[in-house]
Amino acid sequence: MADFPQIIDDKPTSRFLVPREAFTSNVTFERECAAIFDRCWLYLGHASELEPGAFLTRKVARRPILFTREKDGTFHAMFNACPHRGALVCRERKGSARAFMCMYHGWTFGSDGHLMTLPGSSGYPEGFKTDPQKQLVHVPRMERFGDFFFISFAHDGEDLATYLAEAGDYLTLVSEHSASGMQIVGGTQEYAIRGNWKLLAENSFDGYHAACNHSTYLEYLKNANGALGATPLVGNAHDLGNGHAMVEYTAPWGRPIAHWVPLWGEEGKVEIAAIHNALQQRVGPERAERIAHKNRNMVIFPNLVVNDIMAVTVRTFYPTAPDYMEINAWALAPREESEWLRKYRLYNFTEFLGPGGFATPDDVEAIEKCQQGYATGGDALFNDISKGMNRDGGPLFDDEEQMRCFWREWDKRLAAVEA
């Protein structure tokens, strides 16, 4: 008998149950930190966020990270703590710097983390400055897949491409929106939810909740652009391996790459058609069809969401407690996009997504209400995630197979570590 709340996964009887204790237990949370956040590849950032000579600071799984790019273009991910007394060395969110001086005693480091100078060096023995223990510590592993940078706090384990499995092809697919490369648009949505982090993983690709939870958004679409019904919400769920999964489907909203809706006018129709043609030339008709007309919500285990929907959002989130998480979300867009289309892309994004959108606040409400509901305890021990488990022809986008992929990986990883 395992000493953590295990899932019940029984295909013959179509039973898939997740114990609610998984969302509330401090012991399970600590076990997740060891089994998942200290072992998996975690998203750090996108290459477009750093010009040569630039830096940014960011927390990844509660750890402060300094992400730099040297003048020669080399990227580094380091723990943002001084080897001397442990103070945060860089206290700015982003900028451009050749060196980072710790404000406590003045130890100064290069953008590759090496100790350049320290005041009062005569007080230290020869060779002190070059001692490996006195440099900024690099994160054990950093790898990139295209322009997406990931880090791992584990010294050993599979490489990033192996870890990503089939999810890698979908990161490639989203990169193929652009001929000149994708970029993170300025402006980060930084918020929090008073709920367990796994509730957001589930919610990020839950096709089942849209009709009820987001009824007002769907009504708005109908009101605002008259397009609802023109393209139905229809699609499938896909297991991408290693706990990654996605849903791929058609939907009534406009896509900047490249699905036109009446709201965008005749002028927009011409521009979207041109983008669609160029896309077909570049990636071929089959791939162009998917990029242009199919939406994808993908969760890369454990906590990277890449939703290629009415805009492209990159979203990551980390728990600080079983019932609280911090979320960062960005918009990803083609570098060469026209001013007109960039405006519509961002208009699309804020319409649905984020704390001020017409949909995300209701997702938040659902997640927080789940967390509150778990306080009932008693005999209500399990969540049901069985929808479409034995559907003929495979699971649909509004079944729950994608979540089952997540939960099987979660269960496997927690079982693999010593408590």
Place this chain on the structure above:
Amino acid sequence: MVIDQIPENTLLRLAVEDLLFQEADLLDQWRLDEWLALYTADAHYYVPPSDVDGDTADPDTALFYIADDHIRMSERVIRLKKVGAHSEHPRSKVRHLVSNVRAHREGDVIHARSSFVVWRSKDITSDAFVGHYLHQIVQADGVLKIAKKTCVLDMEALRPHARISIIL
């Protein structure tokens, strides 16, 4: 000291304060249609994120929290009146505090700058949004109307807040 004449700029500020206080009061009472009527037909309502300069950021080139034109402001009001707007059903208790109002004219447009704290309270949650408003106000048919409102959050992130489901 005797003041025998009220400076014109003070009168302007009083007129602007009246409008901003009315706006705050309507929002606190959830009288959203009347709130919308304070705005011109080509108005905009913006909430920029915390990692850009909110005073100057452009919603056409940076990702905002809220970037509404008048159509979407109207749709926001329609949505918030529905039971299906789950985040605000039942409705939050809302209190807008507006202070430090400054106003000046540039041509036909009155530019107002003020400080705000907006409290949203609902079941387990009581969150304060702190920041400053930038209002652009015009005179239309003898009354003052708001043409643009930008709510710049003087916060490092929207935390622990999870949402801006009310109107700031």
